[in-house]
Structures are given as structure tokens and as C-alpha cells.
Amino acid sequence: MVGLGLLLDEKDLPEEAKHWIRKAAKKSDSEAMLILAILLRNTGHLEEAEHWLRKAVEQGNTNASVALGLLLQDTERTEEAEHWLRKAADAGNTIAMNNLGALLRETGRAEEAGHWFRLALKAQDSD
Structure with a gap:
């Protein structure tokens, strides 16, 4: 899911990218949470980015x-x-x-x- 999301982001399809990476993040993948947060931050969604970063931090992602x-x-x-x-x-x-x-x-x-x-x-x- 993350790989597909990153590929879609490279193709300048940020909404589709976020969709697939969000699916992985919801399965408690802390790296997906971090990547999703970066995509969200880059598209101006700071509150949601902060939410996912805090969830990843809770899992010990430095x-x-x-x-x-x-x-x-x-x-x-x-x-x-x-x-x-x-x-x-x-x-x-x-x-x-x-x-x-x-x-x-x-x-x-x-x-x-x-x-x-x-x-x-x-x-x-x-x-």
C-alpha cells in the first residue's frame, strides 16, 4: 500500500497517494504514518499531519x-x-x-x- 502511495505521489496524484498510505497507517504501520504526515504537511493539512505524527511517536518512531x-x-x-x-x-x-x-x-x-x-x-x- 505504501509503495503504491509513493508511486502515485511521484506521478503528482497526492490525493490518491494519501488514500493508499492512509490505509497502511490505519493498520498501525508507523512508517506509513510518518510518510502520510509528510504528505499531509506538504499539502497544508497541518492538524491531520500532527495527528499521524503523534500516533507514530507513540509507537516509538524517532x-x-x-x-x-x-x-x-x-x-x-x-x-x-x-x-x-x-x-x-x-x-x-x-x-x-x-x-x-x-x-x-x-x-x-x-x-x-x-x-x-x-x-x-x-x-x-x-x-
């Missing part, structure tokens, strides 16, 4: 936690965004570490931002 943090940051819910980025960063997600560092720098916490940037670099070097 990439969804990053995406949720970024969506919240973009909608000026910085404190909540920090929570979800920190949760993913604490789980070892280097993308979250970099985004958390950027958020902390933007909010005037350069020293803590540096800590997360260094952790991300160290984690990337060990890969």
Missing part, C-alpha cells in the same frame, strides 16, 4: 518525533518542539541532535546548542 518537533517549531510551539526533538536526540537520532542544537541556538542557549552539535558530529563520525 523520525516521527523529529518531524513532529519541526512541525511544532514551524507553528511557533517552540517549547513543545524542543520536547520532541530532545526525546529523539536522547534516543540517538543525529538529525534530532542537529535540529535541537539549531532550536537552542535560536532561543539564545548557545552553550547547550554546542553540546548537541558536538554529540551529532561524534555520532556521525562513529557511523
Whole structure:
């Protein structure tokens, strides 16, 4: 279902793509939930995107936690965004570490931002 949805999205058929990916998401596929949320966000459906991201996060999907943090940051819910980025960063997600560092720098916490940037670099070097 997800593969078909992605193919339809590539063919610029976002509504049909969302239909098939939503079917997989409803079957508790956290990756489908994340992909659906990204498609929804890209088409301006932020509330529904947030819903699916939260469901994916509940299943332990750290990439969804990053995406949720970024969506919240973009909608000026910085404190909540920090929570979800920190949760993913604490789980070892280097993308979250970099985004958390950027958020902390933007909010005037350069020293803590540096800590997360260094952790991300160290984690990337060990890969």
C-alpha cells in the first residue's frame, strides 16, 4: 500500500497517494504514518499531519518525533518542539541532535546548542 502511495505521489496524484498510505497507517504501520504526515504537511493539512505524527511517536518512531518537533517549531510551539526533538536526540537520532542544537541556538542557549552539535558530529563520525 505504501509503495503504491509513493508511486502515485511521484506521478503528482497526492490525493490518491494519501488514500493508499492512509490505509497502511490505519493498520498501525508507523512508517506509513510518518510518510502520510509528510504528505499531509506538504499539502497544508497541518492538524491531520500532527495527528499521524503523534500516533507514530507513540509507537516509538524517532523520525516521527523529529518531524513532529519541526512541525511544532514551524507553528511557533517552540517549547513543545524542543520536547520532541530532545526525546529523539536522547534516543540517538543525529538529525534530532542537529535540529535541537539549531532550536537552542535560536532561543539564545548557545552553550547547550554546542553540546548537541558536538554529540551529532561524534555520532556521525562513529557511523
